[in-house]
Amino acid sequence: xxxxxxxxxxxxxxxxxxxxxxxxxxxxxxxxxxxxxxxxxxxxxxxxxxxxxxxxxxxxxxxxxxxxxxxxxxxxxxxxxxxxxxxxxxx
Numbered sequence: 001x002x003x004x005x006x007x008x009x010x011x012x013x014x015x016x017x018x019x020x021x022x023x024x025x026x027x028x029x030x031x032x033x034x035x036x037x038x039x040x041x042x043x044x045x046x047x048x049x050x051x052x053x054x055x056x057x058x059x060x061x062x063x064x065x066x067x068x069x070x071x072x073x074x075x076x077x078x079x080x081x082x083x084x085x086x087x088x089x090x091x
Contacts, residue, residue, distance in 0.1 A: 027057040034085045036072075037064050042079040045071070053081050063089040 027041030039055050039062060046061065047054035048071060053064045069083035 025058075027060055027062075029057075029062070029088075031085070031088060034066075035082060037081040037085055037088060039079045039081075041077055042074075043077070045074070045079070050083075055079055055081075061091045063087075063091060065089070 025041075027039060029040075030036075030038040032038070039057055042055050042057050044056045045053070046056050050069055051065060051067060053069055053071065055062045055064070064081050064085060065087045066083050066085040069081055069085070071079065072082040073080040
């Protein structure tokens with residue numbers, strides 16, 4: 001059984017171990033409905049056609065599958081895939 005002092009100690013340790021997402025150097029992904037996929041932290045395109053887009057996101061390879069896919073935007077470290085998205089896989 002944890003008492004209030006124990007909980008405070010546990011929370012203090014968890015707070016010390018928490019790294020803000022901006023400093024973690026991790027990719028960030030957003031899926032808006034089934035029409036738009038945003039990848040922040042994207043380092044390049046590995047494959048592209050109308051049914052599949054593969055993105056290099058550092059420690060992750062992201063595979064977006066669907067129909068009529070297009071690369072709507074590609075910036076320095078971001079990508080936006082639009083179309084009819086059926087699945088998003090992380091490899």
